[in-house]
Amino acid sequence: MAYDKFTILKSTAVPMPIENVDTDQIIPARFLKATERKGFGDNLFRDWRYETDGTPKKDFVLNNPIYSGKILVAGKNFGSGSSREHAAWAIYDYGFRCVVSSFFADIFKNNSLNIGILPVQVSPEFLDKIFTAIESDPKAEVEVNLETQTITIPATGDSESFAINSYKKHNMMNGFDDIDYLQAMKDEIKVFADKSMY
Amino acid sequence: MSNKPATLFDKVWDSHVVRKIEDGPDVFFIDRHFIHEVTSPVAFLGMENRGLKVMFPEKTFATADHNTPTINQHLPVQDPLSANQLKALETNSNKYGISHWGLGNPKNGIVHVVGPENGITLPGMTIVCGDSHTSTHGAFGAIAFGIGTSEVEMVLSSQCIMQPKPKKMRINVNGQLGKGITPKDVTLYIISKLTAAGATGYFVEYAGDVFENMSMEGRMTVCNMSIEMGARGGIIAPDETTFNYIKGREKAPKGEAWDKALAYWKTLRTEEGAAFDQEYTYDAADIEPMITYGTNPGMGMGITKHIPAALAGDSKTSYEKSLQYMGFHEEEAMIGKKVDYVFIGSCTNGRIEDFRAFASIVKGRKKAEHVTAWIVPGSHIVEQQIKEEGILDILTEAGFQLRQPGCSACLAMNDDKVPAGKYAVSTSNRNFEGRQGPGSRTMLASPLVAAAAAVTGVVTDPRELIA
Numbered sequence: 001m002a003y004d005k006f007t008i009l010k011s012t013a014v015p016m017p018i019e020n021v022d023t024d025q026i027i028p029a030r031f032l033k034a035t036e037r038k039g040f041g042d043n044l045f046r047d048w049r050y051e052t053d054g055t056p057k058k059d060f061v062l063n064n065p066i067y068s069g070k071i072l073v074a075g076k077n078f079g080s081g082s083s084r085e086h087a088a089w090a091i092y093d094y095g096f097r098c099v100v101s102s103f104f105a106d107i108f109k110n111n112s113l114n115i116g117i118l119p120v121q122v123s124p125e126f127l128d129k130i131f132t133a134i135e136s137d138p139k140a141e142v143e144v145n146l147e148t149q150t151i152t153i154p155a156t157g158d159s160e161s162f163a164i165n166s167y168k169k170h171n172m173m174n175g176f177d178d179i180d181y182l183q184a185m186k187d188e189i190k191v192f193a194d195k196s197m198y
Numbered sequence: 199m200s201n202k203p204a205t206l207f208d209k210v211w212d213s214h215v216v217r218k219i220e221d222g223p224d225v226f227f228i229d230r231h232f233i234h235e236v237t238s239p240v241a242f243l244g245m246e247n248r249g250l251k252v253m254f255p256e257k258t259f260a261t262a263d264h265n266t267p268t269i270n271q272h273l274p275v276q277d278p279l280s281a282n283q284l285k286a287l288e289t290n291s292n293k294y295g296i297s298h299w300g301l302g303n304p305k306n307g308i309v310h311v312v313g314p315e316n317g318i319t320l321p322g323m324t325i326v327c328g329d330s331h332t333s334t335h336g337a338f339g340a341i342a343f344g345i346g347t348s349e350v351e352m353v354l355s356s357q358c359i360m361q362p363k364p365k366k367m368r369i370n371v372n373g374q375l376g377k378g379i380t381p382k383d384v385t386l387y388i389i390s391k392l393t394a395a396g397a398t399g400y401f402v403e404y405a406g407d408v409f410e411n412m413s414m415e416g417r418m419t420v421c422n423m424s425i426e427m428g429a430r431g432g433i434i435a436p437d438e439t440t441f442n443y444i445k446g447r448e449k450a451p452k453g454e455a456w457d458k459a460l461a462y463w464k465t466l467r468t469e470e471g472a473a474f475d476q477e478y479t480y481d482a483a484d485i486e487p488m489i490t491y492g493t494n495p496g497m498g499m500g501i502t503k504h505i506p507a508a509l510a511g512d513s514k515t516s517y518e519k520s521l522q523y524m525g526f527h528e529e530e531a532m533i534g535k536k537v538d539y540v541f542i543g544s545c546t547n548g549r550i551e552d553f554r555a556f557a558s559i560v561k562g563r564k565k566a567e568h569v570t571a572w573i574v575p576g577s578h579i580v581e582q583q584i585k586e587e588g589i590l591d592i593l594t595e596a597g598f599q600l601r602q603p604g605c606s607a608c609l610a611m612n613d614d615k616v617p618a619g620k621y622a623v624s625t626s627n628r629n630f631e632g633r634q635g636p637g638s639r640t641m642l643a644s645p646l647v648a649a650a651a652a653v654t655g656v657v658t659d660p661r662e663l664i665a
């Protein structure tokens with residue numbers, strides 16, 4: 001089993017209403033030098049979070065103690081740019097299990113699902129509702145139910161369903177990953193490879 | 199098989215599906231896998247933790263590029279963390295019998311430059327690498343895209359990944375490109391039209407006479423940048439230009455195998471009437487030399503234009519944040535802006551044709567005094583060509599220095615970092631905040647625009663310097 005099972009997540013959320021957040025912001029390239037998957041959370045959003053001398057930037061949301069939680073809510077086109085899985089690792093390592101946005105970049109979405117972070121794509125209107133709810137009460141919770149594929153703001157009762165294919169859903173709910181699946185079909189792959197022209 | 203006309207993309211994709219999962223991804227077979235030092239160590243570690251082995255070591259190729267210094271490559275790498283990653287790549291490659299072109303190897307260079315130039319990249323293949331610009335290889339009529347480290351582990355251990363089939367988009371550019379308009383301008387133009395997320399969820403086929411008349415180097419530049427509009431990758435149908443480029447390269451098929459391959463490659467075309475989910479057509483005559491003014495590659499414009507007022511689609515705050523970071527304002531001209539750094543290189547524009555273009559403007563001129571220029575070939579083979587063709591002499595004469603191959607200032611993992619607040623005209627692919635070093639300000643452009651900036655010290659329309 002590669003990561004914790006995901007079923008229902010009810011948590012306060014951290015709002016980041018910025019669009020086109022690219023993976024170079026999530027984890028800058030100079031922090032990609034590790035040969036182990038450890039400690040990436042410390043450098044999550046490094047250059048938005050800290051001054052060059054290491055003091056926290058007061059106006060950045062992760063440094064604002066009134067916001068916390070396991071859900072990150074971000075503006076549209078989250079995770080564009082580099083394919084670095086380190087971006088997803090940093091988000092996971094920091095303690096997030098779910099990212100909500102109105103649009104995700106492809107590779108980031110794939111990488112997240114592969115390591116146990118649920119990307120939840122909502123309509124732009126619903127995204128605004130979440131931001132508004134958190135703005136009026138930073139302790140407002142968001143509930144993500146993978147089984148029923150719904151995301152709810154309990155305080156307002158607003159709710160929306162989200163899409164995920166049933167294969168990935170099954171994996172997330174059971175903590176399985178693709179490597180387990182592929183290992184189980186190696187004979188079939190071998191036969192395929194024998195016929196391949198390259 | 200149905201008789202519906204197929205696209206080039208369908209033909210290659212469908213022939214690589216090992217198993218279809220209902221309401222799930224395809225189990226997708228990979229012909230070629232490239233690895234480098236940054237995104238592979240954790241994959242090897244993961245494999246070892248599960249007790250797995252590399253299934254087909256002969257289908258994976260390793261090269262060191264992201265982290266490597268561009269001077270004194272014969273000396274031990276100073277940064278201990280970088281040295282550690284390079285060592286890990288070497289150890290893992292040796293352990294599993296994977297071909298490894300490390301630092302100092304005459305074949306070494308940026309993964310997306312060395313693959314094609316050694317004939318490892320071929321039409322009809324599926325190619326992946328833990329680097330988003332793997333899309334470069336699509337120039338050969340291959341399906342090529344970037345993957346994450348978990349997927350690197352999948353390919354190593356099973357030669358497959360799990361992929362939902364993307365939607366299909368075709369982008370046509372027809373007509374004649376004007377003087378001084380390069381493939382980089384074509385791609386920056388398309389991205390400025392589509393925005394940085396405009397092709398998310400799609401695989402793009404480029405078609406039309408502009409691409410048909412383009413060199414392989416140019417096609418690689420275009421496919422390389424596909425990811426910058428969110429696309430999974432880009433693909434161009436192989437033709438005589440492609441076959442001539444491949445023929446005779448080290449790992450390309452020879453003799454009978456060549457004839458057989460060629461016959462197959464000629465079938466790799468989109469059939470008349472095949473359906474795309476989305477299609478765009480542009481006129482070559484509308485394309486100017488391009489430059490970016492913001493912090494994503496969609497924020498580009500013709501070099502003689504003025505920075506637009508907030509973009510449709512993006513919110514005002516994101517747009518303002520971006521301009522503020524760059525120190526620019528709406529409605530300003532880009533021409534004449536001071537440039538501190540110039541970088542020519544990367545897997546986007548680090549091939550021989552790019553250095554020829556750069557030299558064509560630099561020839562007989564001098565480097566602007568205040569400009570720091572990093573001239574970084576994409577591989578040792580390119581470096582060799584630069585020397586043999588006399589380009590090095592032109593560069594030296596003008597006061598430039600040639601560095602050694604690697605990714606360099608494209609992502610600034612090594613020492614080639616643009617200092618905070620400084621402006622760089624760069625031929626690479628990303629102008630994100632801090633991409634070229636914390637606080638760096640990047641303007642993406644073609645090798646010609648880079649050369650014009652390097653000799654004048656300000657943003658300059660290269661057409662004014664072309665004889």
Ligand code: SF4
Pocket residue numbers: 263264308309310329331544545546604605608609626627
């Ligand atoms: S040159 Fe830049 S984009 Fe290309 S492989 Fe290297 S880091 Fe990635």
